[in-house]
Amino acid sequence: MKTSTLRAIALGALLGVSGFVGAAHAENPMVGGAAMFEDKDIIDNAVNSADHMTLVAAVQAAGLVETLKGDGPFTVLAPVNAAFDALPAGTVDNLLKPENKDMLVKILTCHVIGAKALSTDITKMAMDDGGTHEVTTVGGCKLWLKSDGGMVTITDENGNVANVTVADVLQSNGVIHVIDKVLLPKM
Structure with missing residues (x-):
């Protein structure tokens, strides 16, 4: 399945989610050309971001929609489409099997x-913690969070570093930080 097919699947999901009600928090940043509403959950907001169609399709394929619509609280580090595109050819298609x-x-x-x-x-x-804070994710992975000069970075178990490109996108069940790389567990 090509990335364009994934985007089509995600667009279908977008159309299947009810429209927005309410107003965005004045300080909540836009993501992927869409307003993010503080009174909506992570999924209801993410499906509207043109930058997260691959992520949304992957969340659907993994059966995690209901989890991320749950009470939380969650902090989601949300890779953009380009982050998935940067993975070796065929990786996303293979993972979706x-x-x-x-x-x-x-x-x-x-x-x-x-x-x-x-x-x-x-x-x-x-x-x-002296410059770097270690966290364990819901999936059991270790990540190292660092803040330097107002820039937040996340390092995964393989040493890959993702930059937070849009921070503090408030959700009814947590917060999203947009990142520019896919974080991978140690294999």
Whole structure:
């Protein structure tokens, strides 16, 4: 399945989700050309971001929609489409195969922290820990959060570093931080 097919699947999901009600928080950033509403959950907002169609399709394939619509709180580190496109050719298509669902779930849950952590929280935790704060994700992966000069970075178990490009997108069940790389568990 090509990335364009994934985007088509995600667009279908977008059309299947009810429209927005309410107003966006004045300070909530737009993501992928769409307003993000603080009174909507992670899924209801993510499906509207043109930058997260691959992520939404992967979350659907992994059966994690209901989880991320749950009460939380969650901090989701949300890779953009270009982050998935940067993976080796065929990786996303392979992960979306039913026989690879467990691996897909593992990778996606390595992007979820079981707490609400705003960028100011991450900065404080990193400073309190000497510059880097280690967290364990919902998927059991270790990530290292760092804040330097107002820029938050996340390092995965393989040493890959993702930059937070849009921070503090408030949700009814947590917060999203948009990142520019896919974080991978140690294989």
